[in-house]
Amino acid sequence: MKRGKKSSDAGDPVTNSDTRTGSSELDAMRPNLSSMKSMGLLLAVLMAASVMFSLSVVLRDPPSDDVVETEAASRVILFRFHQAIDSDGGLSEKKEQLDDVLVHGFDKESCLSKYEASLYRKELPFKQSSYLDYRLKKYEDLHRRCGPFTRSYNLTLDKLKSRDRSDGEVSGCRYVIWLNSNDELGNRMLSLASAFLYALLTNRVLLVEPGVDMADLFCEPFPNTSWFLPLEFPLKSQFNGQSLLHDSGNSLFAYRHVVRDSSDQQKLFFCDESQVLLEETQWLILKTDSFFLPSLFSTSSFEQELEKIFPEKEMAFYFLGQYLFHPTNVVWGLITRYYHAYLARAEQKIGIYIGVSESGNDQFQHLVDQILACGTKHKLLPEVEKQRHLPSSQVLNRKSKAVFISSASPGYFESIRDVYWENPTVTGEIISVHKPSHKEFQKTQRNMESRRAWAEIYLLSCTDVLVGTSLWSSVMDVAHGLGGLKPWVLNKAENGTAYEPYCVRARSMEPCSQTTLFHSCKVKDE
Numbered sequence: 001m002k003r004g005k006k007s008s009d010a011g012d013p014v015t016n017s018d019t020r021t022g023s024s025e026l027d028a029m030r031p032n033l034s035s036m037k038s039m040g041l042l043l044a045v046l047m048a049a050s051v052m053f054s055l056s057v058v059l060r061d062p063p064s065d066d067v068v069e070t071e072a073a074s075r076v077i078l079f080r081f082h083q084a085i086d087s088d089g090g091l092s093e094k095k096e097q098l099d100d101v102l103v104h105g106f107d108k109e110s111c112l113s114k115y116e117a118s119l120y121r122k123e124l125p126f127k128q129s130s131y132l133d134y135r136l137k138k139y140e141d142l143h144r145r146c147g148p149f150t151r152s153y154n155l156t157l158d159k160l161k162s163r164d165r166s167d168g169e170v171s172g173c174r175y176v177i178w179l180n181s182n183d184e185l186g187n188r189m190l191s192l193a194s195a196f197l198y199a200l201l202t203n204r205v206l207l208v209e210p211g212v213d214m215a216d217l218f219c220e221p222f223p224n225t226s227w228f229l230p231l232e233f234p235l236k237s238q239f240n241g242q243s244l245l246h247d248s249g250n251s252l253f254a255y256r257h258v259v260r261d262s263s264d265q266q267k268l269f270f271c272d273e274s275q276v277l278l279e280e281t282q283w284l285i286l287k288t289d290s291f292f293l294p295s296l297f298s299t300s301s302f303e304q305e306l307e308k309i310f311p312e313k314e315m316a317f318y319f320l321g322q323y324l325f326h327p328t329n330v331v332w333g334l335i336t337r338y339y340h341a342y343l344a345r346a347e348q349k350i351g352i353y354i355g356v357s358e359s360g361n362d363q364f365q366h367l368v369d370q371i372l373a374c375g376t377k378h379k380l381l382p383e384v385e386k387q388r389h390l391p392s393s394q395v396l397n398r399k400s401k402a403v404f405i406s407s408a409s410p411g412y413f414e415s416i417r418d419v420y421w422e423n424p425t426v427t428g429e430i431i432s433v434h435k436p437s438h439k440e441f442q443k444t445q446r447n448m449e450s451r452r453a454w455a456e457i458y459l460l461s462c463t464d465v466l467v468g469t470s471l472w473s474s475v476m477d478v479a480h481g482l483g484g485l486k487p488w489v490l491n492k493a494e495n496g497t498a499y500e501p502y503c504v505r506a507r508s509m510e511p512c513s514q515t516t517l518f519h520s521c522k523v524k525d526e
């Protein structure tokens with residue numbers, strides 16, 4: 001564990017080729033470390049852990065025999081983890097929550113983000129309804145019974161292969177297949193969350209076409225089964241052709257587009273009559289590229305159920321997203337290393353998403369000014385002192401804020417960083433400005449770029465305050481939706497010059513950019 005040679009690449013502060021990244025603290029427990037220093041540390045950890053363990057035995061009701069061992073093991077790991085966190089930012093107060101999660105968890109190492117997310121993201125005071133708990137549990141049971149390669153799945157698949165349209169349900173399993181559009185990651189997450197809610201409402205099993213990167217980015221969300229569509233699925237070769245559309249619409253399978261430029265015909269998907277027709281269909285293949293979740297709320301046959309599942313409609317994506325989207329260990333490594341290197345120590349973390357490219361120098365400086373004006377006006381960022389250059393060693397207030405900038409072009413980041421480098425703040429606060437990616441990462445599908453995009457969205461969702469150039473971005477949508485944040489949104493500048501109000505607070509934490517693009521069934525009036 002050589003830490004001396006830190007890479008200057010901001011996106012990957014500690015270069016590490018281990019694919020189980022994010023678990024470097026766990027690695028310390030392995031016996032293959034050679035240096036004496038590590039051994040000494042290990043010894044100290046084990047001793048401390050045994051003290052903790054004895055304490056836990058004394059202070060608690062005696063645990064039953066079979067959990068003693070796993071509990072002890074969990075505590076050793078926990079102790080190391082806490083040590084790392086204590087020395088690396090004030091997250092220690094969250095210890096107990098993690099304790100609870102880890103002790104009951106199993107197979108933690110396959111997806112660390114599921115168990116550690118609460119250390120990085122603020123938790124909202126809202127809990128999901130017990131009815132949602134119940135529905136998710138029920139869904140998990142269904143998915144386990146009907147998931148890929150189960151007996152029920154094989155039976156249903158055989159029927160499809162032999163085009164056996166006879167009535168009589170063989171297995172009671174029905175599916176909705178989410179096709180991977182290879183669109184921007186944010187859009188895919190929004191449409192996938194919508195498809196999952198649709199599956200939940202219609203008692204279908206959601207299967208995800210993995211595409212090139214989905215399995216690399218997301219852990220399996222449902223226990224002891226897989227949500228990925230098996231490679232050898234028979235209709236797969238037709239997914240991108242027109243023939244599916246012609247063939248479809250029988251009790252075996254149906255193919256539907258739920259996309260932004262839907263024709264009127266396709267909008268009928270949200271009508272009750274269409275839903276009744278689909279009820280018998282075993283395989284529903286869904287091509288969708290956007291957030292159609294709000295349209296489900298306006299489908300009258302789902303209304304009652306949705307009211308029970310989400311007493312606060314505003315939080316549907318927040319709860320579904322937190323349930324579904326867990327970064328794989330390799331992405332979790334990108335997220336946690338970045339977080340600890342640049343963000344953890346700051347008292348407040350401010351995320352800024354800039355979706356505007358740098359073209360046109362005029363507009364460029366205006367936008368930087370507007371972001372700073374918005375920040376200072378609403379006390380998100382301190383003003384700078386341009387006349388008196390008081391060195392910060394003279395200042396008593398040593399609070400710090402970290403500004404995390406997500407934008408495709410580096411110019412905005414450099415300008416904002418320079419403002420806080422070249423001038424002291426009037427409050428004396430120390431402002432550090434960071435930006436992980438210098439690439440147009442959204443444009444390509446190569447795996448590292450998707451990983452970085454996911455890491456960036458996740459890091460934005462971990463901030464305390466989010467500011468965006470507009471709400472019309474799937475990155476912003478997912479970031480504030482997952483983080484449960486109501487972002488500040490810049491007002492559109494007129495003639496390149498912004499006036500007050502420089503920005504306004506969004507009313508909702510739900511993704512909103514795409515909702516107006518969709519229509520409910522009521523639109524069909526011809």
Ligand SMILES: *[C@@H]1O[C@H](CO)[C@@H](O)[C@H](O)[C@H]1NC(C)=O
Pocket residue numbers: 149150151154
């Ligand atoms: C389902 O089919 C697959 C291969 O087609 C087979 O490997 C698997 O064992 C089958 N599952 C059951 C439960 O029979």
Ligand SMILES: *[C@@H]1O[C@H](CO)[C@@H](O)[C@H](O)[C@H]1NC(C)=O
Pocket residue numbers: 223224
């Ligand atoms: C998943 O499988 C493991 C081992 O096969 C088992 O111990 C565990 O209880 C299962 N979990 C659920 C939720 O069924």
Ligand SMILES: *[C@@H]1O[C@H](CO)[C@@H](O)[C@H](O)[C@H]1NC(C)=O
Pocket residue numbers: 494495
């Ligand atoms: C923007 O420019 C147009 C024409 O150049 C002008 O009519 C308008 O008043 C300007 N708006 C503002 C807010 O300055």
